[in-house]
Amino acid sequence: MNLFLKRSMMAAALICAIWTPPNASAQPSWLQAEAIQAVLQGAAPIQPGVRLDIPAVTQDGSSVQVSIDVDSPMTPDDFIDRIHLFALDNPSPELIELSLTPLAGKASFTTRIRLDQSQTVVALARRSSGEWLAAARDVRVTVSGCLSREGTYRSEQLMQARVRVPGQGRQGAPMEVRTLIQHPMETGLREGPDGAIVPERIIERFEAAIDGEKVLTAHLHRAMAANPYLLFMIAPERSGELAMTWTEDTGVAATERASFEILR
Amino acid sequence: MTMNRNLTRRESLKWMGLAGLGAMTGFPSLSLGGDAPSGHIVVVGGGFGGATAAKYLKRLAPSLDVTLIEPERRYITCPFTNLYLGGVRSFESLWHTFDELRDELGVTVIHDWAKDVDVEGRRIQLSGGESLSWDRLILSPGIDIRWGDLEGYDEAAAELAPHAWKPGAQSRLLRRQLEEMEDGGTFVLVAPDNPFRCPPGPYERVSMVANYLKNHKPKSKILLLDAKDGFSKQGLFMQGWERHYGDMIEWVSRSNDGLVMRVDADHLEVETEFGTIHKADVLNVVPPQKAGFIADRASVTDASGWVPVKPRTFESQLVAGVYVIGDATQAAPMPKSGFVANTQAKVTASAIIADLRGLPPVDPSWANTCYSLITPDWAISIAGVYEVYDELIREVPGSGGISPMDVGSVFRKQEAENARAWYAGIAHDVWGTRSLS
Amino acid sequence: MLKRITIFEQKWLRRAVIGLFAVCAIASVSGCSANAELQEYSAPEPLDAAAEGLSLFERRVEVIAMSCAACHGTDGRKATAIPALAGKPFPVLNALLLAYRNDQMPDATVMPRIAKAYTEEELRAVAEYFANITPGAEE
Numbered sequence: 001m002n003l004f005l006k007r008s009m010m011a012a013a014l015i016c017a018i019w020t021p022p023n024a025s026a027q028p029s030w031l032q033a034e035a036i037q038a039v040l041q042g043a044a045p046i047q048p049g050v051r052l053d054i055p056a057v058t059q060d061g062s063s064v065q066v067s068i069d070v071d072s073p074m075t076p077d078d079f080i081d082r083i084h085l086f087a088l089d090n091p092s093p094e095l096i097e098l099s100l101t102p103l104a105g106k107a108s109f110t111t112r113i114r115l116d117q118s119q120t121v122v123a124l125a126r127r128s129s130g131e132w133l134a135a136a137r138d139v140r141v142t143v144s145g146c147l148s149r150e151g152t153y154r155s156e157q158l159m160q161a162r163v164r165v166p167g168q169g170r171q172g173a174p175m176e177v178r179t180l181i182q183h184p185m186e187t188g189l190r191e192g193p194d195g196a197i198v199p200e201r202i203i204e205r206f207e208a209a210i211d212g213e214k215v216l217t218a219h220l221h222r223a224m225a226a227n228p229y230l231l232f233m234i235a236p237e238r239s240g241e242l243a244m245t246w247t248e249d250t251g252v253a254a255t256e257r258a259s260f261e262i263l264r
Numbered sequence: 265m266t267m268n269r270n271l272t273r274r275e276s277l278k279w280m281g282l283a284g285l286g287a288m289t290g291f292p293s294l295s296l297g298g299d300a301p302s303g304h305i306v307v308v309g310g311g312f313g314g315a316t317a318a319k320y321l322k323r324l325a326p327s328l329d330v331t332l333i334e335p336e337r338r339y340i341t342c343p344f345t346n347l348y349l350g351g352v353r354s355f356e357s358l359w360h361t362f363d364e365l366r367d368e369l370g371v372t373v374i375h376d377w378a379k380d381v382d383v384e385g386r387r388i389q390l391s392g393g394e395s396l397s398w399d400r401l402i403l404s405p406g407i408d409i410r411w412g413d414l415e416g417y418d419e420a421a422a423e424l425a426p427h428a429w430k431p432g433a434q435s436r437l438l439r440r441q442l443e444e445m446e447d448g449g450t451f452v453l454v455a456p457d458n459p460f461r462c463p464p465g466p467y468e469r470v471s472m473v474a475n476y477l478k479n480h481k482p483k484s485k486i487l488l489l490d491a492k493d494g495f496s497k498q499g500l501f502m503q504g505w506e507r508h509y510g511d512m513i514e515w516v517s518r519s520n521d522g523l524v525m526r527v528d529a530d531h532l533e534v535e536t537e538f539g540t541i542h543k544a545d546v547l548n549v550v551p552p553q554k555a556g557f558i559a560d561r562a563s564v565t566d567a568s569g570w571v572p573v574k575p576r577t578f579e580s581q582l583v584a585g586v587y588v589i590g591d592a593t594q595a596a597p598m599p600k601s602g603f604v605a606n607t608q609a610k611v612t613a614s615a616i617i618a619d620l621r622g623l624p625p626v627d628p629s630w631a632n633t634c635y636s637l638i639t640p641d642w643a644i645s646i647a648g649v650y651e652v653y654d655e656l657i658r659e660v661p662g663s664g665g666i667s668p669m670d671v672g673s674v675f676r677k678q679e680a681e682n683a684r685a686w687y688a689g690i691a692h693d694v695w696g697t698r699s700l701s
Numbered sequence: 702m703l704k705r706i707t708i709f710e711q712k713w714l715r716r717a718v719i720g721l722f723a724v725c726a727i728a729s730v731s732g733c734s735a736n737a738e739l740q741e742y743s744a745p746e747p748l749d750a751a752a753e754g755l756s757l758f759e760r761r762v763e764v765i766a767m768s769c770a771a772c773h774g775t776d777g778r779k780a781t782a783i784p785a786l787a788g789k790p791f792p793v794l795n796a797l798l799l800a801y802r803n804d805q806m807p808d809a810t811v812m813p814r815i816a817k818a819y820t821e822e823e824l825r826a827v828a829e830y831f832a833n834i835t836p837g838a839e840e
Contacts, residue, residue, distance in 0.1 A: 056568070057596045059458050063493055142597035142658070162521060162538040178537060180519060227493070227519035319775075320767065603771050610767040614760060623754075626761040629818070631768040633811050647811040649818030663818035667810070678782075679810055685772070685781035692774035701781055 030120045030136050035086050035093040039124055040132055049133025050083075052123045061115040061141040063225040070107040070125045070133060074100075074235070080107035082126040087223060089119035091189055094221040103215045105174035105235020112225035114187075115141045157182040165234075165242055165258035174233040177208070181246045181254065187222040203228050205247040211240040238262050300327035301620035303399035306388055308378045308558055310334025310362060312341075313404030313590030313605035315694045320613040322369040328617075331372040331396060332365060333388070339695065340431040342462065343602050344687055349428070349439055350472025351480075352640045357700065358431065364696025378405075381562035383583045400616050403564070403571075404590045404605065405556025406430070407461045410569065413552040414454075414527060421529035425547035429461060441546045442473065447481035449545030454524045454534060457491035459570070460553050461591045461600045464496040464646070468636040469548070471501070474509040475639050486513045487542060489534065490522040496599075497636060497644055497666055504638035504676075524549075555592035562586055570594045575657045576625050577615035578608055587612050597659055598650050603686075604632045606694060628652055635683035642673065643680035762826040765819065769827070777831045788836030794828035 030036065031045075053067040072080045079102045085095040095113050107125065115121075118140045125133045164178040181203060188200025206218040206228070215234055234242060241259040305328055307318045318332040339360045347353035365371040377391040381401070389395050409427060411418050417425070428438040445451070451473055455466040470486050477484040486509075494517075495501070505513045516522035523537040532544045554569030564571045564580040571588040572581040578593065580586045589612050590605035598604045607630040615625040630650040637643045648664035650657055667679060688700035755763070769786065773779055777786025786794065800806045801816035802824060816824060 057594060059596050060492075060494065140596075140656070157520075164538045180521075180538070182519065229519075606771045607768045611764055614764050614767075618760070623760075624757070626757055626764055629761065629765045629768060631771065631815060631818075633772065633815070645811055647814040649815055651818075660818035663814060663816075665814045675808070675810070678808070681782040682772075682810060685783040688781050689770070689772045689774045689779045689783055692779040693770040696775070 028136060030088055030122050031134075033086070033088050033093065033122075035088070036122060036124070039084055043132050045124060045132035045134035047133075048135040050123045050125050050135040052121065052135040052137050054121055054137050054139055056138070057140045057142065058115065059142055061117070061143070063112045064115050064139065064141075065110065065112050066121065067110040068108065068123050068125070072107045072127070074102045074105055074107060076102050077128070079128045080125050081128050082124075083107065083109070084124040085111075085113070086122045086124075087113060087115055087119055088122060090114070090116045090223045091187075092221060092223060095223050096221065097219045099217045101214050101216070103210060103213060103235065104233050106233040108233055109216075110229075110231040112229045114223045114225050115139060116223075117141055159183065159246070159248070159252065159254045161244070161246060161254050161256045163244060163256045163258055165260055167259075168261045168263065169236075171237060171262050171264050172235065174235040175260070176231060177234055177242065177244075178229075178231050179206075179244055179256075180227055180229045182227050183246075183248070185220075185222060185224055185226045185228065189222075200249070202249055203246050204249045205245075206230060207245045207247075208232070208234070209243050210234065210236050215242070236260070236262055301325050301617055302327055302329070303620055304329040304331065304397065305400045305402065305616065306396055306398040307332045307402045307404065308334075308388070309404035309406060309556070309590070310336065310339050310373075311404060311406055311590065311605065312602035312690070312694055313406075313609045314402065315339070315362070315365060316606045316609035317402050317404060317589060317613050318365055318371045319369055319694070319696075320610050321616070322365075322371055324613055325617045325620075326370070328620075329372075330370075331374060332362065333374050333376060333378050333390065333396075334362065335375060335377045337361070337375050340435075341602065341687075341691070342429070342431050342465075345428065345431045345435045346465070346469045346472040347637060347640075348435060349442065349469065349476070350637075351439075351476045352472070352637075355436070355439075360691055360695035360697050362695065368696065378558045379561075381558065381586075383562055383586060386585065398585075400585055400587065400620075401562070402587045402589065402609075402612065402616075403556075403559055403562060403592065404588070404609070405558045405592050407553040407591050407600075408556050410552040410554050414549070415525060416527040416529065417549055417551050421527060422549070424529040425527060425532060425544075425549050427549055427551055429465075429550050429553070438546070438548055442476060445481065445484065445545050448483040449481070450485045450487055450543070451477070451546045452487045452489065452532075452534065452542055452544035452548065454527070454547075454549045454551075455488060455490045455492065455495070455522075456550050456552050457518075459594075459596065459600060460550070462634075463599050463601075464501075464634055464636045466490075466550055467495055467497070467501045468638075470513055471504065471509075471636070471638045474505070474512050478509060478512065484512070487544075488513060488515045488522075489524050489536065489542065490515060490517055491524070492522075493517045493519050496634075497646055499669060500644040500667060501636070501638065503669065504642055504644065508639050508642065555588075559588060559592050564588055565592075566594075568594065575652045575655060576628060577619070578612045579615075587616065595657060598630060598648070598657060599632060599634065601632055601634050603634065603690065604630060606690060607631050630657075633686065635679060635686055637680060637683055638676075639680075641680050642676040643683045644676070645679050645682070758826075762823060762830060765823060766827050766830040769831070776834050778834075778836075785836075786831040787834040789832060791828050791832035794831055795825050798824040798828055 051069040058064045068083055070080050080100055083098040086093045087095055120136050120138050122136045161181040166175045169175040183203050186198050186201040190198050192198045202222050203220055208215040239261045241257055243257050245253055245255045247253045305321055307314045318330050321328050321330050341358050344358055348355050362373045366373045378388055379391045380389040387395050387397050426434045426438040428434040453470055470488050474486055521536045521538045521540055524534045525537050526535040527549055532547045534542050555565050555571050559565050559571050564582050564586055566572050571593045573588055573593050578587050578589050580588055589608040591600040611628040618625050633647045635643050635645045644667045646666045649660045651660050691697035691700055772783050773786050798816055801812040804813055
């Protein structure tokens with residue numbers, strides 16, 4: 001038994017000791033989901049080790065805001081290196097996978113997802129030590145009587161990006177970066193006006209780097225909301241330039257750059 | 265719960281007999297079965313939810329002691345304030361009194377603020393110093409503004425950039441600002457994210473403002489900055505805007521940088537999520553909202569700021585014996601509308617009386633119809649009927665929906681007439697207002 | 702009955718006639734009992750049923766009927782562009798509600814969207830509810 005497994009078992013035992021669920025031996029059913037097990041590979045995650053903020057009831061399943069926040073010092077010795085997000089009862093459960101570096105300063109991001117129906121949303125986060133953390137939240141999706149909606153995507157805006165990066169920050173204080181790119185995120189599940197399936201066409205990758213050094217990389221799946229939105233943190237040591245690149249599944253890419261000044 | 269959905273001839277006769285009896289006594293109350301229930305029901309809030317609850321409690325069970333607490337002697341409705349803002353309806357036509365409740369139905373009406381609630385002692389404190397005990401409490405407190413959630417938007421800012429989302433002085437202020445605006449000015453409306461009071465409200469408001477500007481200040485522009493990527497009856501609204509107002513109204517979705525993050529009321533400026541500054545001549549901020557203050561005092565709100573309720577009765581999920589109706593509740597997919605508050609009040613009145621008699625509550629049915637005027641003669645609607653299924657509220661499958669897209673002006677004008685008729689009908693039902701037609 | 706119908710507004714009467722026609726047409730095609738129901742109907746004998754209390758179904762119908770008041774006024778007594786319901790003949794109300802439910806009403810606006818939420822039995826009971834309210838002065 002390796003050290004990681006031992007640690008996670010100890011952690012699990014500790015959690016059980018503190019918090020005894022009604023049926024202490026039962027694992028939550030979402031933990032057994034195929035998509036979750038494909039990532040965890042049998043590891044027992046610490047729960048709830050992740051703050052997962054999503055409305056309990058949402059009136060518009062086509063764009064549901066979700067925030068993930070994990071306590072971590074984000075130092076080279078101890079940081080969160082991966083975060084996965086799933087919607088278990090969507091046609092495909094995977095939403096987004098983030099790979100992070102200590103340059104992010106804070107293991108925290110906000111995005112918008114699609115929820116096909118009421119279901120459980122699960123976040124998994126991995127410590128650089130290999131240990132997994134997890135949280136799950138049930139979300140009820142209702143299409144409100146007053147909220148029928150149509151698509152708002154216009155083709156002339158395809159791949160038009162918006163970013164907001166603070167021009168100035170302080171060393172050691174993570175700064176908030178907001179990004180959005182115009183894109184329909186066609187799921188490949190929708191029928192067009194002619195009755196034929198509209199082929200899948202999505203932004204599949206987002207990368208952020210400071211002067212060539214990676215901050216985060218995200219793999220996006222088709223259940224991300226149209227016009228993919230990502231709010232994340234950066235904690236650079238010195239002044240520089242943040243480059244953000246979105247890549248479509250066709251290979252087409254768009255890049256935005258923003259420079260910032262770091263005060264000591 | 266099983267229920268006999270097949271009305272037999274025998275039952276229908278029994279029931280019709282009762283109806284006849286009710287009509288003869290002047291009280292078409294049908295719930296005469298069993299012992300007359302007794303108890304003191306305190307209702308807080310004299311709007312669409314609270315006034316209706318007080319009225320139907322007394323109609324269904326005249327033996328009940330019902331007290332309504334509402335600070336205003338003259339209630340002003342939020343529905344149709346947009347018509348006032350657009351200059352097509354007088355402010356006075358939105359005023360209603362509590363005469364019917366007090367004089368004809370025997371409700372004790374106290375004009376005061378509910379200040380605090382002692383849920384264990386079952387007492388409510390009023391600002392005037394009075395304290396009342398209850399057997400059942402109904403809160404219909406409407407909404408409060410989440411001051412400070414939107415940077416720069418506090419109560420002082422609202423005096424410069426009104427919300428006008430709670431009717432009264434704020435509505436008059438916004439109307440005055442529109443009247444004083446010069447031709448060629450820009451009216452900016454900031455619309456919030458869900459959930460909020462009256463989902464189609466911001467869009468009807470810009471329609472009515474456009475109607476006023478088109479007739480009086482045709483060079484003006486309207487900018488609608490939205491925290492959402494879609495809105496209620498969107499296709500119908502946009503079709504109507506294009507037809508009647510050309511390019512006067514510009515809607516900016518959240519994905520097009522419509523989310524406002526900061527308000528500078530002194531300079532009538534707003535800043536969006538991605539840093540765009542918009543300058544307004546008249547700035548109308550519809551801010552984030554939460555359940556009315558007294559819901560917090562009664563400990564019935566959750567972390568969202570709204571009130572979770574049991575779907576069948578609207579009894580609070582957190583405090584027994586306290587019922588909450590109207591905009592303050594989490595009742596999705598029912599929208600936060602006056603119509604919904606009215607039908608919630610009736611279901612809850614029925615449920616409380618059933619409970620007092622030791623009977624189970626019925627399988628409830630709630631309804632909603634929201635009309636929105638795009639011009640005084642061009643209106644659109646959305647209707648919905650709701651039920652409890654699997655212990656959750658849902659829209660009855662196969663029912664409800666919005667006005668068709670492909671109809672002409674005759675249909676739209678009929679809906680505009682129906683909108684005014686609806687207002688007269690619901691004002692009759694809630695406050696006994698008889699002067700409207 | 703004729704005397705009662707004369708108090709209807711023109712539009713209301715026209716719609717009612719269309720509705721009746723529509724229901725008859727459906728009945729003749731589907732062989733359902735709407736026609737028979739119309740002929741069989743007669744004013745009910747009041748029963749002293751108060752002591753028996755109301756069934757769950759009756760209380761549900763009461764809740765449904767109360768929701769109608771949000772447009773038609775309390776007890777359906779408000780006459781505007783939206784017609785009053787109080788005291789209108791049962792066959793007319795019932796035929797109209799069924800016609801709305803079955804999309805047999807040309808130019809209808811919200812009523813088909815609402816009527817589809819209820820069973821035929823519920824709609825019939827709602828029609829009875831309003832037919833049995835003494836009209837009095839419309840307000």
